[in-house]
Amino acid sequence: MSQPILFQPITLRGVSSKNRILISPMCQYSAIDGVANDWHLVHLGKFAQGGAGLVMVEAAAVTAEGRITHGDVGIWNDGQIAPLKRIAAFLKENGAVPSIQLAHAGRKASMQRPWYGNAALDDADRARGDLPWRTVAPSAVPMDEGWLMPHALELAELADLRQQWRRATLRAVDAGFEFLEVHCAHGYLLHEFLSPLSNRRSDAYGGDRDGRMRYPLEIIETVRAVWPAERPLSVRISSVDGVEGGLLLDDQIAFAREAKARGADLIDCSSGGLLGSATAARIPRGYGFQVPYAAEIRTSAEIATIAVGLILHPQQAEDVLTNGQADLIAIGREALFDPNWPLHAELALRAEGGEVFTSWPKQYGWWLERREPGLRKLDGPPLPFRKI
Numbered sequence: 001m002s003q004p005i006l007f008q009p010i011t012l013r014g015v016s017s018k019n020r021i022l023i024s025p026m027c028q029y030s031a032i033d034g035v036a037n038d039w040h041l042v043h044l045g046k047f048a049q050g051g052a053g054l055v056m057v058e059a060a061a062v063t064a065e066g067r068i069t070h071g072d073v074g075i076w077n078d079g080q081i082a083p084l085k086r087i088a089a090f091l092k093e094n095g096a097v098p099s100i101q102l103a104h105a106g107r108k109a110s111m112q113r114p115w116y117g118n119a120a121l122d123d124a125d126r127a128r129g130d131l132p133w134r135t136v137a138p139s140a141v142p143m144d145e146g147w148l149m150p151h152a153l154e155l156a157e158l159a160d161l162r163q164q165w166r167r168a169t170l171r172a173v174d175a176g177f178e179f180l181e182v183h184c185a186h187g188y189l190l191h192e193f194l195s196p197l198s199n200r201r202s203d204a205y206g207g208d209r210d211g212r213m214r215y216p217l218e219i220i221e222t223v224r225a226v227w228p229a230e231r232p233l234s235v236r237i238s239s240v241d242g243v244e245g246g247l248l249l250d251d252q253i254a255f256a257r258e259a260k261a262r263g264a265d266l267i268d269c270s271s272g273g274l275l276g277s278a279t280a281a282r283i284p285r286g287y288g289f290q291v292p293y294a295a296e297i298r299t300s301a302e303i304a305t306i307a308v309g310l311i312l313h314p315q316q317a318e319d320v321l322t323n324g325q326a327d328l329i330a331i332g333r334e335a336l337f338d339p340n341w342p343l344h345a346e347l348a349l350r351a352e353g354g355e356v357f358t359s360w361p362k363q364y365g366w367w368l369e370r371r372e373p374g375l376r377k378l379d380g381p382p383l384p385f386r387k388i
């Protein structure tokens with residue numbers, strides 16, 4: 001039996017991943033002054049030990065103002081590079097492509113950490129020392145009632161912000177990352193430019209679809225110009241807004257085409273988030289609910305895609321690849337549930353016979369391989385995750 005596609009290597013530009021599994025970026029809200037720490041190292045390191053081909057650092061803010069919360073990881077100053085470098089080195093040493101997402105939260109900045117309420121910062125947060133800060137957006141349109149009125153970015157500020165993205169990208173290079181993603185999804189700044197609901201500008205950066213795409217595309221160009229040619233660039237989008245009058249899949253297919261023309265290699269196909277929290281469900285959620293977007297964008301924009309969202313079962317992931325719906329599978333919360341998801345998925349999908357634990361870190365695999373024959377002789381309930 002041939003190797004499942006999920007576990008076949010893939011090469012993107014000059015970077016090879018041992019399999020098609022990407023651990024999706026997941027904010028931990030646990031940094032101080034944007035500086036990553038041991039929590040992030042262990043959180044991400046587990047996924048490399050767990051067999052993922054690519055492990056992506058959460059949304060790293062390109063400016064302090066662009067953080068979602070006080071706990072976000074940042075990449076807006078050189079002092080933030082060293083702990084990221086340590087993480088990238090650990091990921092690489094343990095077989096994963098070190099990856100990072102760059103982001104600006106726009107009008108969804110100055111938020112509470114999820115466990116403090118997931119809304120705009122309030123008096124309880126002030127009492128903890130978490131003061132609100134000025135938010136920025138394409139237009140002075142707040143996300144919802146009770147949210148800060150954002151400052152509409154002026155042309156000179158847009159130019160300055162392009163430079164911040166450029167510098168952040170150079171820091172990501174310095175830190176040793178090999179796969180970079182520009183966050184254009186979930187209602188954050190670049191998505192706010194794309195959507196007619198949040199972008200009411202009347203200058204060149206607003207109006208029709210071309211105008212609304214202009215700034216995100218300039219950012220992609222700016223990043224690509226300094227991101228090494230042999231390293232892949234992904235763009236995460238909200239494939240649809242899922243809100244009356246918002247972005248439709250056709251809009252995002254057009255954006256994907258333009259992103260590709262500017263050097264993006266993959267589109268990471270998420271959805272929603274323009275109104276309410278990034279995780280607020282406005283699109284009905286079933287297993288693999290965003291896979292059809294990845295499939296449609298892959299075909300229509302002729303660009304590689306990442307499928308994400310409630311992909312839980314190994315065979316489900318394999319089917320997405322076999323059906324040609326996406327090129328990579330991103331696993332988010334299921335990796336929190338089981339950081340060894342890729343290793344377990346391989347056991348579940350593997351052909352019968354032979355050594356079982358060859359993909360595992362030798363520190364674990366050596367022992368597990370030797371335990372296995374004895375385990376198979378024992379009476380008792382079936383062993384989890386194994387097909388032997």
Ligand SMILES: Cc1cc2nc3c(=O)[nH]c(=O)nc-3n(C[C@H](O)[C@H](O)[C@H](O)COP(=O)(O)O)c2cc1C
Pocket residue numbers: 024025026027028058059101183185186236270308309310311330331332333334
């Ligand atoms: C704790 C947490 C933090 C997240 N942070 C980010 C993030 O930094 N950037 C991003 O694009 N998406 C973020 N997401 C969304 C995930 O990357 C992923 O798209 C989403 O959870 C759906 O995939 P899943 O069903 O496999 O979890 C986050 C999700 C969770 C649960």
